[in-house]
Structure formats: C-alpha cells, structure tokens
Amino acid sequence: NAGVTQTPKFRILKIGQSMTLQCAQDMNHNYMYWYRQDPGMGLKLIYYSVGAGITDKGEVPNGYNVSRSTTEDFPLRLELAAPSQTSVYFCASSYLTAPFTDTQYFGPGTRLTVL
Amino acid sequence: EDQVTQSPEALRLQEGESSSLNCSYTVSGLRGLFWYRQDPGKGPEFLFTLYSAGEEKEKERLKATLTKKESFLHITAPKPEDSATYLCAVHPTSGTYKYIFGTGTRLKVLA
Numbered sequence: 603n604a605g606v607t608q609t610p611k612f613r614i615l616k617i618g619q620s621m622t623l624q625c626a627q628d629m630n631h632n633y634m635y636w637y638r639q640d641p642g643m644g645l646k647l648i649y650y651s652v653g654a655g656i657t658d659k660g661e662v663p664n665g666y667n668v669s670r671s672t673t674e675d676f677p678l679r680l681e682l683a684a685p686s687q688t689s690v691y692f693c694a695s696s697y698l699t700a701p702f703t704d705t706q707y708f709g710p711g712t713r714l715t716v717l
Numbered sequence: 718e719d720q721v722t723q724s725p726e727a728l729r730l731q732e733g734e735s736s737s738l739n740c741s742y743t744v745s746g747l748r749g750l751f752w753y754r755q756d757p758g759k760g761p762e763f764l765f766t767l768y769s770a771g772e773e774k775e776k777e778r779l780k781a782t783l784t785k786k787e788s789f790l791h792i793t794a795p796k797p798e799d800s801a802t803y804l805c806a807v808h809p810t811s812g813t814y815k816y817i818f819g820t821g822t823r824l825k826v827l828a
Contacts, residue, residue: 644721644821645761645804645818647815650814692760698813698814700813702748703748703808705751705763706751706816708760708762709760710759710760711758711759713758
C-alpha cells in the first residue's frame with residue numbers, strides 16, 4: 603500500500619500561471635480532501651469529495667478547482683496563480699460511513715511558491 | 718461554532734523531562750478526536766483516535782486521554798526524536814465530511 607501520494611513535491615509558479623496538483627490513494631477510501639497549511643495556522647479545507655463524480659467546497663475554495671473521475675484520484679487545479687496561494691498543500695483520504703468516524707490519512711504535501 | 722484550541726504553541730523539554738500537551742474543543746457532538754505528529758516538510762502522521770470521555774490510548778512514550786472538553790497528549794521521558802509538531806483534530810457530528818484541526822504544538826526535546 604502506497605497510501606496517499608502527491609506530486610510534485612515542490613513547485614514555483616509565476617503570477618497568472620496555472621497548474622494541477624496530483625493526488626492518488628490506493629486504500630479504496632470514499633472521502634478525499636485538499637487542505638492548505640500556512641505557517642501558524644491550522645489546516646484549512648479547500649475542497650472535498652464524497653466519491654467519484656461528487657465534489658464540494660470547503661472553507662477556502664476561491665482560486666481552486668477539483669474533479670474526481672475515479673475513486674483513486676483527486677487532482678487540484680490552480681487557475682491564475684496569485685502570491686496568496688503560496689502554501690503547503692496536503693491531500694488526505696478517509697473511509698466514512700455516517701454516523702461513524704475514521705482516520706484521515708495524509709499525503710507528503712506539495713510546497714508551492716507563487717512569485 | 719465548532720472549535721479546537723491547542724496549547725502551548727511551543728514547548729522545549731530536556732530529554733527525560735515529561736510533560737503534557739493540551740487540546741481543548743467545543744463541538745455540539747463528537748464522533749472522534751485525533752492526534753497526529755507532523756515532522757518538518759512532511760504530512761501529518763496518525764497517532765491516536767479517541768471516541769469517548771474516559772478513553773486512553775498509549776504508544777511507546779505517548780499517552781492520549783479524553784474528557785468531555787479536552788484531550789491531553791502526555792509524553793513520558795521524551796527523547797530528541799520526539800521533536801515534532803503535534804496536531805489535534807476533532808470530527809464533530811455536525812457535517813459528515815468536516816474535521817477541525819488545531820494549530821498544533823511545536824515540541825523540541827533537547828539532548
């Protein structure tokens with residue numbers, strides 16, 4: 603089991619450029635998440651997905667888009683990158699069936715700098 | 718509003734000096750509380766899940782406890798390799814998808 607994988611590890615973008623952060627999981631989890639982590643702040647939820655074809659906004663979705671065509675993959679798209687999107691991005695997944703809880707497993711992160 | 722607060726923000730300990738990290742939470746209902754360890758430049762690594770008040774879990778030098786308002790992560794006789802940021806997260810009953818994270822405690826253990 604590779605768990606949750608993310609690519610790339612690091613990326614530098616110029617203002618206005620676009621890119622896609624890749625995330626994949628091999629645990630057959632239904633829920634997948636994208637977070638950003640800024641220094642001194644907690645993890646902020648950008649988007650989440652409850653299964654293939656279903657996505658929804660989290661706390662800080664502006665400037666981002668997602669898709670989920672398969673159970674395994676959950677890419678995050680940045681359009682027109684801005685300096686405010688400089689952050690570390692984490693993908694996570696879990697297997698949730700209400701009303702129960704489950705552990706979220708995290709990927710290694712992508713460190714993005716927008717100049 | 719659901720909320721998680723961790724204290725202290727940072728903690729420096731001598732090797733062998735035991736201490737506790739605090740995670741206070743306010744939620745309408747709790748599905749579970751999670752502790753993670755995060756090393757610099759890496760993703761959070763799962764440590765424990767606690768489900769109900771009175772529950773305790775242990776792993777090596779770490780012990781997590783839970784009450785109705787807070788959780789403690791006790792570190793007994795820490796070693797330098799325990800240096801990391803420790804994150805607390807709660808999964809409230811309001812909203813199936815939603816986990817709320819604290820800002821973490823940065824622990825430094827000096828040899």
